[in-house]
Amino acid sequence: MSAQILDGKATAAAIKSELAQRVAALRDRGVLPGLGTVLVGEDPGSQKYVAGKHRDCAQVGIASIQRELPATATQEEIEAVVRELNEDPACTGYIVQLPLPRGIDENRILELMDPAKDADGLHPTNLGRLVLNEPAPLPCTPFGIVTLLRHFGVEINGAEVVVVGRGVTIGRPMPLLLTRRSENATVTQCHTGTRDLAAHLRRADIVVAAAGVPHLVKPEDVKPGAAVLDVGVSRDENGKIVGDVHPGVAEVAGWISPNPGGVGPMTRAQLLVNVVEAAERQAASAA
Numbered sequence: 001m002s003a004q005i006l007d008g009k010a011t012a013a014a015i016k017s018e019l020a021q022r023v024a025a026l027r028d029r030g031v032l033p034g035l036g037t038v039l040v041g042e043d044p045g046s047q048k049y050v051a052g053k054h055r056d057c058a059q060v061g062i063a064s065i066q067r068e069l070p071a072t073a074t075q076e077e078i079e080a081v082v083r084e085l086n087e088d089p090a091c092t093g094y095i096v097q098l099p100l101p102r103g104i105d106e107n108r109i110l111e112l113m114d115p116a117k118d119a120d121g122l123h124p125t126n127l128g129r130l131v132l133n134e135p136a137p138l139p140c141t142p143f144g145i146v147t148l149l150r151h152f153g154v155e156i157n158g159a160e161v162v163v164v165g166r167g168v169t170i171g172r173p174m175p176l177l178l179t180r181r182s183e184n185a186t187v188t189q190c191h192t193g194t195r196d197l198a199a200h201l202r203r204a205d206i207v208v209a210a211a212g213v214p215h216l217v218k219p220e221d222v223k224p225g226a227a228v229l230d231v232g233v234s235r236d237e238n239g240k241i242v243g244d245v246h247p248g249v250a251e252v253a254g255w256i257s258p259n260p261g262g263v264g265p266m267t268r269a270q271l272l273v274n275v276v277e278a279a280e281r282q283a284a285s286a287a
């Protein structure tokens, strides 16, 4: 038996076609959503992701505002671009592509962003709102994972979930989303300090593997029928994506997200959701 595929590419396409209608309605009211991206340095992976985001924008009718700085950019130069996007009415939402070059204070950059334009949901005010159960743009990857599970009818309510990883973009916010009353999961967060990862994994109905360790989740550690989400995007020597989930897991799991084609496209789709919702709110408060 082989796991059912949590097809992020197809699900993202469905979300994008719904968003295209909402963007058309906004444009009829004279509002044009615009996504800004700030890319610092020449990392080929980051360039590829940012290019993908602008391609998605074109598909749904969102304007693209691209800002690129060299790897040698200073803290002050990056902050100047952030201030410029905060002021630019054409930019209704934006992201600063992470990681930033060494020596740059990432948190200070995130904090400087206008939280109303935070398309990633990573501004401290918006992460705080998530903790406080207040409406806010949600971090795109955790949001995309919840949407993907819902789309395929994977039961989240009452599920035992193991999140592997404690990074700021996925590992830390993921349990906050999953433990809301609307999701109602029980979550264990594992990380490099976890004594017996396999023991936790074996009990999980849903595994979110976001450690960035190639093939960390092995077939023998997965409960038969579990849903396994592969968030890792390590690269092998040929530049090919290697996930956190061993390919053999597909023979044990009930559902598995392919990588590529799973969580990545969902992340991008939820980014567009955040941009459109920010534009809708900005239009409502201007009216």
Ligand SMILES: Nc1nc(=O)c2c([nH]1)NC[C@@H]1CN(c3ccc(C(=O)N[C@@H](CCC(=O)O)C(=O)O)cc3)C=[N+]21
Binding pocket: 048, 049, 052, 095, 096, 097, 098, 099, 120, 140, 233, 241, 259, 260, 261, 262, 263, 264, 265, 267, 268
């Ligand atoms: N401020 C910020 N926000 C982010 O959302 C953010 C970031 N920084 N830094 C880097 C990570 C990485 N990330 C990905 C998004 C889409 C794919 C994606 O769509 N991947 C395709 C394949 C792409 C390929 O083949 O390289 C797929 O999975 O099918 C991957 C990775 C967003 N990130």
